[in-house]
Amino acid sequence: MIKTIIFDNNGVLSDSSWTGGVDGMIKYLGVKEEDFVPVWEEGAIKVDKGEVSTQDFLKLCIDRLGCPDKDIERLRDEYHKGYMPREDVRGFAKKLKKDFELVLLTNFGEDFKYFNKKWKMEEIFDKDKIFISADLRMVKPEEDIYFHTLEKIGRKPEEVVFIDDKQENIDTAERIGMHPILFKNLKQVEKDLESILQYDYVRNRS
DSSP states (O other): OOOOOETTTTTTTEEOOOOIIIHHHHHTTOOOOOHHHHHHHHHHHHHHSSSSSSHHHHHHHHHHTOOOOOOOOHHHHHHHHEEOOOOHHHHHHHHTTTTSEEEEEEOOOEEEEEHHHHGGGTTTTTTTGGHHHHHOOOOSSHHHHHHHHHHHHHHOOGEEEEEEOOOHHHHHHHHHTTTEESSHHHHHHHHHHHHHHHHHHHHHOO
């Protein structure tokens, strides 16, 4: 029986804008996009894994791109501007909380604390149901972070619906036995979830 729904954050409960965030960082630093992107991609995964702090990552960007006069906190502000909550999905999740345990599992660095407070994530998820990759030193789509989350919440994979916007993350969830939903838009998620719940209801009655 489905008992838990796991949500991804960025791409599901929130959206990120290249124009709003990374582009703002590029403009502030005064560098070319083709120079910035490799530095960004190299460091971002390390931030998600908790291998480096956001502070150190932004300092690395400044140093590697030759911008010693730029301020780290101003750069962090530009970084934060790239993330925006999806209020329709958040509202949907709040409704689901009446009937299901809700869990957040997201690849994100330590700055999730900023968004957690700003977006009041604990209106949707209990404190002990929020799992951040940087804290765990594990990232999706590695299986370890899924099994760790399942162990902490005391659920079997077949009791869980997993919603994410990345196909590789969905593939892992499906491989270990969760009910996966690849997020495209809210209407599609509502339809897919309804189908899963109907199937689960029939299966458990037979």
